[in-house]
Amino acid sequence: MTIVLHGRMVVPGSVAGEALVSHEPISGWGGIDPARGVIIEPRHELYGVCFAGKILVFPSAKGSSGWSGFFQTTRLSGTAPSGLVIGRLSAKSALGAVVTRVPAITDLDADPCAVIATGDWVVLANSTVEVTKQ
Amino acid sequence: MFLTDDEKRMRDGAEGDAVAAAMDLLLRYGAALDADRLCAIRNVAGTMTQPSPVKARLVAEGGWDRAFAVINLDSDRDLTIPPMRVPTCQLQHGFGPDSVDIVPYPRANVDLQSDAEAFYGAHGVQILATCTPYQVGNLPLRGEHCAWMESSAVIYANSVLGARTNCEGVASIGAASLTGRIPCWGNHLDENRFGTHLIAVDGVSVQSFQDWGMLGYFAGTVSGEDRPVVTGSVSRPDLAELKHFGAAAATSGGVELYHIPGITPEAASVAAAFESAVPEPVRYGPAERTAVYETLNEIGTSADVDFVLLGCPHASLDQVRQAAALLDGKRLAAGTELWIMTPRALKVMADRSGYTAVIERAGGRVLADSCPAMSRAAPAGTRVFATDSAKQAHYLPAILGIEAWFGTLEECVAAAVTGRWNGGLR
Structure with missing residues (x-):
């Protein structure tokens, strides 16, 4: 089954990959270890999970203004996600997507964290997210 | 553009x-x-x-x-x-x-x-x-x-x-x-500076540094990245209390702007804080207060405290004075350290006012520039720390892999002096 969501590109580009879905907001500083590309916040649903190379689907960015810098460091460390699907954009996540330099999309016509599940195959291109359920 | x-x-x-x-x-x-x-x-x-x-x-x-x-x-x-x-x-x-x-x-x-x-x-x-x-x-x-x-x-x-x-x-x-x-x-x-959520403090009285931090943590949980407006039984806060409130709200959520009608400058009244209709309030009462306290203390199991951290965000000069007053004539427990973080400019004034000497005589330290979370640095061997900061209690366990206790300044100083955590919600 394939579902297509329509939105607005935050960082232009196209990418295909496996989705990693967080239903909770993600912290950058204090929330991820950029050297390993892993979520380290103990109270988080994805605690200990690696996002490197995945298309990270999340509702919003929370916490410190170090958010973008930490995601920039994932790019410089080779642990970055391959794409970002952002439920609700903020200055933190917009700048984070820009400096991670991966295709990113927001303002979708359905809640991406509800429609997409971890492990689904996702194609991000031309202001759409094509989701193939696994 | x-x-x-x-x-x-x-x-x-x-x-x-x-x-x-x-x-x-x-x-x-x-x-x-x-x-x-x-x-x-x-x-x-x-x-x-x-x-x-x-x-x-x-x-x-x-x-x-x-x-x-x-x-x-x-x-x-x-x-x-x-x-x-x-x-x-x-x-x-x-x-x-x-x-x-x-x-x-x-x-x-x-x-x-x-x-x-x-x-x-x-x-x-x-x-x-x-x-x-x-x-x-x-x-x-x-x-x-x-x-x-x-x-x-x-x-x-x-x-x-x-x-x-x-x-x-x-x-x-x-x-x-x-x-x-x-x-x-x-x-x-x-158009993006109006309130989105109304939080009504009801059945509890928010008037201490600790309570302002817990209310901030609650406000962040309720509002996420939106803009809470706080009313009800709150005292007139000072700089340190709003510093704690805001740091906590930005930690548990992503709050960047809030209003406390009659106190903060952009909302003279509850009605003025919202662009149109005032939303139904979310209550902050005894049950909510207890839940926040338990969340901030859920990483603590051992009562043997080996590190006390004060000054997150960086302490005001008066917060340094208060810590010095509580430590005057006391001595930290063997194996327990206490650091208070403050801006370098204020440390100069703390030195000059004699507060630093009092804290150092007790075995504590007044430090500038950084904090344990920023620098991923705590005293060697720290397993359990205590703090009066909701923000530091939230972050430091993740960053350093240690246990956390959150309490009042008095409880934190007592933990530094006895080496034991004896805090509780009062």
Whole structure:
């Protein structure tokens, strides 16, 4: 089954990959270890999970203004996600997507964290997210 | 995005390659935000000097020009960094030379940061070295557009001072410092400064430093990235209490702006805090207060405390005085350390007022520039720490893999003196 969501590109580009879905907001500083590309916040649903190379689907960015810098460091460390699907954009996540330099999309016509599940195959291109359920 | 003639000139390289790279980042960032235009700013607070492994590598490759280009402008080009175009300050960063032998923090980081301070100081950056620039003279006026980092400073500037800034990052503040511009989006616009959630304090009385922090943590949980408005039985807070409230709200959620009608400047009344209808209130009562307390203490199991951390965000001079008063004539338990973090400018005053000597006689330390979370540094062997900061209780267990207790200043000092946690919600 394939579902297509329509939105607005935050960082232009196209990418295909496996989705990693967080239903909770993600912290950058204090929330991820950029050297390993892993979520380290103990109270988080994805605690200990690696996002490197995945298309990270999340509702919003929370916490410190170090958010973008930490995601920039994932790019410089080779642990970055391959794409970002952002439920609700903020200055933190917009700048984070820009400096991670991966295709990113927001303002979708359905809640991406509800429609997409971890492990689904996702194609991000031309202001759409094509989701193939696994 | 609309650009003025001046902005087009900067984009096209009339002011040099580094300024053009800065404009390029602002254009990419503005497009990501779907911003209509840039706004002129002349107050930037961010981070350039904070040591990191990536920064050390970049400096080794191409000096501080290279590090600034990659990290603060997101540019791969070889650039020569000009002086800052507008007033720019360095927020908190790593520990400095006077922390050596006290804080287990790599000497290489201390040296790298000293080198950075020399470079950036010469480029016009003011080394305030605190997460609370508003405590040491950087007080933007109401309505002033700024480009600030540090979530606890951003929420203070927006809410308590009525200044206008989004929660910027290392690349946008670098670009802002060389151009005097930032995307005019989000908190810069009137229509985004109204409240979204109403929190009614009912059945509990919020009047202590601890209670303001817990209410902030609750407000962040309820509002996420939105804008809470707080009413009900709250005392008139002071600077330290709103510093704690805001830091907590920005930690549990992503709050960048709140209103307390009658106290903060942009909302004279509950009705004025909302653009249209006032929403149904979310209650903060005894059950909610207890739940926040338990969340902040859920990482604590062992009552043997080996580290007490005060001053997150950096302590006011009066908070240092209060800690000194409680420690006067006391002695810390063997094997327990106490650090209080404060801006360097205030540490000078704490030294001069005799507070530092009292704290040091008890075995504690007054430290500047950084904090355990920023620098991933606590006393060697720390397994369990106690703090009066909701923010530090939230972050430090994740960053250092240690247990946390959250309580009052009095409970924290008692833990430092006895080596045992004996806190509880009262």
